[in-house]
Every structure is written in C-alpha cells, then in structure tokens.
Amino acid sequence: MELSNYYTKIWLRLSGAFCLLITVPMVILALVTFSNLKDAVIDKTELSIGRLIEHKKDVVSLFLEEKEDLLKILVGMYPIDFLGNQENLNTLFKAVNQAGSIVDLHVIDSSGSQLAYVGPYAKSITGKNYFDAPWFQEVLINGSHVSDVFLGFRKVPHFVVAVTDPLKSYVLRATINSETFNKLLLSAQIGPSGDSFIVNREGTLQTPSSQGQKELTVHDKTLLEHHEGTAITKTGETITATRWVKDGQWCLFVKARIEDSLGPFYQNRRNIISVIAATGISFLVLAILFSNYFLRRLELYDRKRAELGGTMVQMEKMATVGRMAAGIAHEINNPLQMITNQAGWIGELLPDEDPALVKNMDEYVKSVEQIKHHVRRAGTITHRLLGFSRKIASEKQNVQFNDLIEETISFVETEAGYNNISIIRHYAEDLPTTMADGPQLQQVFLNLINNAIDAVDQGGIIEITTATGTSNDIILEFADSGPGIKPENLKQIFDPFFTTKDPGKGTGLGLYISYDIVQKLGGSIKVENRKSGGAVFAIVLPVIKQG
Amino acid sequence: MREFNVLVVDDEEEFRDLTVKRLEKRGLKVLGAESGKQALEVLEHSHTDVVLLDVKMPGMDGIETLRQIRILKPLVEVVLLTGHASVDSGIEGMKLGAFDYLMKPIELEPLIEKLADAFERKRLQQEKIEQAQMKRHMAMPG
Ligand SMILES: Nc1ncnc2c1ncn2[C@@H]1O[C@H](COP(=O)(O)OP(=O)(O)OP(=O)(O)O)[C@@H](O)[C@H]1O
Ligand SMILES: [Mg+2]
Numbered sequence: 001m002e003l004s005n006y007y008t009k010i011w012l013r014l015s016g017a018f019c020l021l022i023t024v025p026m027v028i029l030a031l032v033t034f035s036n037l038k039d040a041v042i043d044k045t046e047l048s049i050g051r052l053i054e055h056k057k058d059v060v061s062l063f064l065e066e067k068e069d070l071l072k073i074l075v076g077m078y079p080i081d082f083l084g085n086q087e088n089l090n091t092l093f094k095a096v097n098q099a100g101s102i103v104d105l106h107v108i109d110s111s112g113s114q115l116a117y118v119g120p121y122a123k124s125i126t127g128k129n130y131f132d133a134p135w136f137q138e139v140l141i142n143g144s145h146v147s148d149v150f151l152g153f154r155k156v157p158h159f160v161v162a163v164t165d166p167l168k169s170y171v172l173r174a175t176i177n178s179e180t181f182n183k184l185l186l187s188a189q190i191g192p193s194g195d196s197f198i199v200n201r202e203g204t205l206q207t208p209s210s211q212g213q214k215e216l217t218v219h220d221k222t223l224l225e226h227h228e229g230t231a232i233t234k235t236g237e238t239i240t241a242t243r244w245v246k247d248g249q250w251c252l253f254v255k256a257r258i259e260d261s262l263g264p265f266y267q268n269r270r271n272i273i274s275v276i277a278a279t280g281i282s283f284l285v286l287a288i289l290f291s292n293y294f295l296r297r298l299e300l301y302d303r304k305r306a307e308l309g310g311t312m313v314q315m316e317k318m319a320t321v322g323r324m325a326a327g328i329a330h331e332i333n334n335p336l337q338m339i340t341n342q343a344g345w346i347g348e349l350l351p352d353e354d355p356a357l358v359k360n361m362d363e364y365v366k367s368v369e370q371i372k373h374h375v376r377r378a379g380t381i382t383h384r385l386l387g388f389s390r391k392i393a394s395e396k397q398n399v400q401f402n403d404l405i406e407e408t409i410s411f412v413e414t415e416a417g418y419n420n421i422s423i424i425r426h427y428a429e430d431l432p433t434t435m436a437d438g439p440q441l442q443q444v445f446l447n448l449i450n451n452a453i454d455a456v457d458q459g460g461i462i463e464i465t466t467a468t469g470t471s472n473d474i475i476l477e478f479a480d481s482g483p484g485i486k487p488e489n490l491k492q493i494f495d496p497f498f499t500t501k502d503p504g505k506g507t508g509l510g511l512y513i514s515y516d517i518v519q520k521l522g523g524s525i526k527v528e529n530r531k532s533g534g535a536v537f538a539i540v541l542p543v544i545k546q547g
Numbered sequence: 548m549r550e551f552n553v554l555v556v557d558d559e560e561e562f563r564d565l566t567v568k569r570l571e572k573r574g575l576k577v578l579g580a581e582s583g584k585q586a587l588e589v590l591e592h593s594h595t596d597v598v599l600l601d602v603k604m605p606g607m608d609g610i611e612t613l614r615q616i617r618i619l620k621p622l623v624e625v626v627l628l629t630g631h632a633s634v635d636s637g638i639e640g641m642k643l644g645a646f647d648y649l650m651k652p653i654e655l656e657p658l659i660e661k662l663a664d665a666f667e668r669k670r671l672q673q674e675k676i677e678q679a680q681m682k683r684h685m686a687m688p689g
Binding site: 330331334336337339340342344345375379386 | 572630650652
C-alpha cells in the first residue's frame with residue numbers, strides 16, 4: 001500500500017513534469033504568436049486607414065475645389081449684367097447643376113444686395129442685404145469663401161461656396177447640398193463600427209457620424225491640434241486618423257475599431273488553438289504512456305535490485321557467521337582437548353587406587369566417561385562446523401546425480417521403512433553428468449533427506465526430483481509432506497545452530513553445512529513451502545564438463 | 548602392542564606433559580619437545596619412530612618442522628595434530644608426507660591407534676629397505 005503510494009507519487013510527478021514541459025513552451029509560443037498576429041493586424045489596419053484618409057482628403061478637396069472652380073469660371077465668363085439677370089441665372093443653374101449637388105445660386109452686388117436668385121428659398125431671402133455678413137467680407141478680401149456646414153432655414157445641412165469676379169464687382173454664391181458631400185465620406189468607413197466625419201476648427205461635426213456621435217469626445221478634441229499630413233493615434237481599441245483639409249479649416253476624422261479587423265486573426269487563433277490542443281492532448285497521452293512504461297521499468301528494476309540485495313545480504317551474512325563460528329570452534333578445540341586429556345588421565349589412574357579406600361569408585365568412573373562423552377559431542381560440533389574432513393578430502397569427479405541420490409537413499413531406507421515413510425523418485429532420464437565433489441554432495445543430500453524424515457509423520461512422503469535447468473544447470477528438489485517451515489524461520493534456516501529440535505537431537509548445522517558445500521561448488525540452495533503443504537529444498541548446480 | 552618411540556611436539560606444556568605421561572603409561576617410550584627446533588635436536592640424538600606434531604606453534608611452525616624432519620629422518624613418520632583446521636596446512640602437510648592430519652579434541656585411544664598405524668608403516672618401510680639391502684648384500688659376489 002505504502003509502496004504503491006510511492007509509485008503513484010513518482011508517476012504523478014513524472015507525467016506532471018512532462019505535461020508542463022510540453023504545454024508551457026507551446027502556450028508561450030501560442031501567446032507570442034497571437035500577440036504578433038494581432039500587432040500585424042493592427043499595423044495593417046493603421047496602414048489602410050492612413051491610405052484611406054489620404055484618398056478621402058483628395059476626394060473632399062477635389063469636390064470643394066471643383067465647386068469653387070466652377071463658380072470662378074462662371075464669374076470669369078459672365079459680367080455682372082448678364083448674371084444679374086434672373087432669366088440668365090435660371091438657364092445657367094440648369095446647365096451647371098446636372099448632378100444636383102447645387103441647391104441654389106445667388107448673385108449679389110458688391111454692396112451686399114441681391115441681384116438674382118435661383119433656388120428653393122427664393123421667398124425667404126428676397127431683399128436681404130449681406131454686406132455685413134463675415135463670409136461676404138471674406139469673399140471681397142480673399143476672392144473666395146467656403147463656409148462651415150450649417151442648417152439652413154429648412155433645417156437641411158448645407159454649406160456655402162462663394163466667389164467674386166476679379167474686379168470684385170459682384171459675388172456669386174452657391175449653396176451646396178451636404179447630402180452629396182456626406183455620401184463621399186460614407187464609403188470611407190472601415191468595418192461595421194468604423195466611422196468617418198469632418199469637423200471644423202471648433203470641433204463641430206460638419207458631416208454626420210455614422211456611429212451617431214453628436215460631438216467630439218474629449219480625446220478626439222486633443223487630436224484637433226494642427227498638424228501636417230496624416231496623424232494616426234491608437235487609443236484602447238480604436239485607431240483614429242486625422243487630416244486637415246480645406247486650408248486647415250476642416251479636419252477629416254477616420255476611425256476604425258481594431259475589433260473589426262480582427263476577424264481573420266480570430267480565425268487564425270482558433271486554428272492555432274485547435275492544433276495546439278490536438279498536439280497537447282497527443283503529447284499528454286504520450287507522456288502518460290511513457291510514465292506508465294517508465295514506472296513499470298522502475299518497479300521491475302527495484303524488485304530485481306531488492307531480490308539481488310537480498311541474496312547478497314544473505315551470502316554476506318552467511319560468510320560472516322561462518323567465519324565467526326569457525327573462529328570460535330578453533331579456540332574451543334584446544335580446551336576441549338585438555339578436558340578430555342585430564343579426564344582420561346583420571347580414568348587411567350583410578351584403577352590404581354585401592355577400591356576399599358575410594359568410596360565412590362563407580363561414580364568416578366562413570367563421571368569420567370560422561371565428561372569424555374560430552375567432549376566428544378562438542379568435538380563433533382566443532383569438527384562438523386569446520387568441515388575438517390571434507391575440506392581435506394575434497395576432490396572433484398564426474399558425478400551422475402541420479403545415482404548419487406540413489407546411493408544416499410540406501411543409507412536411510414531402513415530407517416524410513418520403520419516409520420512407513422515412502423520416498424518417491426522423479427529422476428530425469430537424460431540428466432547430464434557434471435564435475436562435482438560426490439562425497440560432499442552426498443552429505444548435502446543426506447542432510448536434506450534426514451531433515452525430511454524428521455519433518456514428516458508416520459506414513460509421510462518424500463519426493464525427490466532431478467531435472468535439467470534452462471541455463472546449463474541441474475535442478476535437484478527435495479520435497480516432503482511435513483508441516484513446512486514457519487515463515488519467521490525461513491530467513492535463518494540456513495544459519496549455523498538454528499534448530500527447532502530438542503537439544504541433543506539436532507545441532508542446527510545440517511543446512512548450514514549444505515549451504516556452504518553447495519555455495520562452494522558454484523550452486524545455490526533455496527527453500528520454499530509448497531502450496532500443497534510441506535517444504536521443498538531446491539538445489540541448482542552448474543553443469544561442468546570434464547577437462 | 549609393540550613398544551615404539553614417540554616424540555610429542557607441542558608448545559603448550561600442559562598438553563605435552565600430560566600426553567607424554569599417558570602414552571608412557573601405555574608402555575610407549577615418549578619424549579617431549581616444546582618447539583620445532585628442539586624437536587629436530589631430539590631427533591638427531593635419540594631414536595624416534597613417530598612424531599606427534601602440533602601444526603600451530605610460535606617460531607618454526609609445524610609445517611616447516613615437518614619439512615625439516617623429512618630431510619633429517621625420512622623414515623620417521625609424522626602425525627599432525629591441530630586445533631586450527633586450515634585447508635592449506637592440511638593439504639600441504641599431506642603432500643609433504645605426513646601420515647595423517649588429526650584434529651583436536653581427540654581421545655587417547657584413537658590417537659594411540661593412529662600412532663601405532665604410523666609406526667606400523669614405518670616398520671614395513673624399514674623392513675623393505677632392510678630386505679633390499681640384504682638382497683644387494685647377498686647378490687654381491689663374495
Ligand atoms: N524438511 C523440513 N521441514 C520442516 N522443517 C525443516 C525441514 N528441514 C529443516 N527444517 C528446520 O530447519 C532447522 C534446521 O535444520 P538443520 O538441518 O540445519 O538442523 P537440524 O536438522 O535441526 O540439526 P542437524 O541437521 O544439525 O542434526 C530444523 O531444526 C527444522 O526446524
Ligand atoms: Mg538436519
């Protein structure tokens with residue numbers, strides 16, 4: 001539970017790190033791209049707004065000049081007597097006003113009184129004198145005048161163009177329909193929320209704003225400063241271009257909402273986002289798959305290392321324990337020798353005594369024998385522990401394990417028979433022979449079979465299996481129908497002196513010696529409890545060819 | 548049992564003296580030596596059939612002493628006895644021609660048996676040599 005939690009944590013961190021690693025650069029890239037794209041769109045809008053205002057300025061100027069020029073031609077061509085005649089003016093009006101943009105024509109003499117008029121407002125203006133009007137004075141001084149837009153008597157917006165003849169003998173004045181003029185600007189609109197209009201110097205709108213703006217905003221007013229050429233300013237979401245026209249009397253405004261030109265940008269952005277989302281998701285899946293894979297490897301590796309660590313620890317422990325046991329055995333052998341010598345000496349001297357004088361003669365004799373017996377016991381232990389005889393005799397021959405086991409069984413068959421224990425053999429027919437120390441291995445088999453005999457009850461079963469392993473080795477298994485080994489004992493079962501048998505019945509050296517022998521022959525021995533009950537000892541030994 | 552001469556070589560006095568005493572009580576002729584050097588001296592000056600030699604001794608150790616004995620008295624049999632079994636010294640000792648390699652603790656009976664066996668071998672060996680010498684002697688034209 002604890003462990004899986006640990007792996008989950010690693011998995012989360014790993015896949016999290018991968019996701020961050022992938023998504024963060026992608027998101028940054030996307031954001032930068034978006035910002036660049038947007039800037040490009042804004043630049044483009046600014047460029048087109050600049051071009052547009054330039055064009056509109058030309059159109060407006062041209063329109064005004066055209067009207068002025070027309071009037072100038074007229075006053076140049078016709079003397080006051082001719083134009084002052086109402087009939088002539090009527091004819092002329094019809095001739096020049098085919099487009100319909102001229103609302104009326106006035107002919108005024110230099111003293112300001114009206115000579116002739118053609119147009120819809122004839123009644124309301126008869127008998128008017130214009131001498132004091134500022135525009136009239138301007139015409140007399142400058143030769144021409146173009147007025148701001150104003151609502152005429154009928155509340156129709158219009159403006160006035162007036163010129164005088166070179167002799168300044170009279171003034172020809174035309175009222176121009178603003179509607180026509182407005183139309184010129186209408187086409188100057190960029191996007192549905194764009195705007196374009198003209199204001200005079202005071203900021204009064206000369207043409208209507210298509211967005212319904214009635215007067216200039218505070219910000220717009222700051223743009224009214226006189227400037228050469230086109231000025232483009234960007235405030236928030238709006239780009240405003242301004243351009244002075246008509247000798248600095250009117251200012252042309254063209255406005256565009258950035259929003260309106262962002263359509264393609266949004267489309268682009270949607271595309272990019274979906275591409276990023278798609279790649280992001282596939283990377284996410286990859287990251288998760290990789291994390292899973294990595295984690296599985298990690299778990300496997302950890303497990304292998306733990307196993308390896310386990311056997312290493314076991315081997316080291318056995319080596320240390322073995323060295324210690326041998327050291328102790330060595331040191332004990334000399335005192336044991338002295339004990340048995342001294343006891344033996346007493347035993348040899350006792351017969352020289354007068355039996356009449358030694359009351360407990362029999363007891364002494366018995367006691368001496370007991371001492372010798374116990375020294376023998378201790379000696380057996382130290383000798384087994386040191387593997388004295390086997391070390392000296394050790395010698396390798398070509399061994400057939402089936403035969404060797406069979407021979408070992410013959411040593412214990414009688415004893416097994418008494419207890420009604422059956423020994424079942426599963427021998428591999430084609431078991432290869434190998435170079436090994438036969439007598440020593442026989443000792444191992446004897447230990448294992450004796451242990452099994454001790455473990456099973458009357459009528460128990462011992463199964464011995466031999467088989468060829470997969471990596472040029474031989475596997476020997478000794479299984480029994482006994483109670484098996486308690487899990488808590490599994491770890492120390494090969495330790496010297498580990499025994500569950502009564503004192504004097506088992507020294508706990510059998511498995512230790514077996515382990516040592518197998519180990520020195522380059523093999524391994526392992527114990528397990530069988531699912532079907534009982535213990536199974538498995539020995540693996542390498543196949544070594546003679547020579 | 549035949550009477551024969553034994554030399555007990557051991558640096559531990561208690562063991563040496565007691566072993567000498569006990570072997571004598573069994574009717575053997577026994578001497579003791581506390582080191583390899585002393586053992587070689589004794590061998591030179593008195594008749595010895597079998598040497599009981601401790602492997603681990605200070606100064607000249609058992610194996611070295613054995614080597615010297617083989618040079619000095621090739622016919623004398625040597626039985627090695629040790630509390631410290633070491634594979635190397637055991638194998639080495641057997642290679643150098645020791646009669647056997649015994650491990651402490653050992654009781655007197657089996658020890659005497661071993662010594663007797665060693666003496667027996669020595670006796671046979673000597674007999675063979677004597678016979679061979681005799682044959683040569685007789686074959687020589689008078
Ligand atoms: N086949 C088995 N089934 C159940 N327990 C076993 C089996 N083999 C060994 N054991 C346990 O392992 C312990 C150690 O075995 P080991 O052979 O090393 O010593 P021993 O049999 O007690 O004494 P020794 O073999 O030295 O006479 C035994 O006391 C026993 O508890
Ligand atoms: Mg056992």
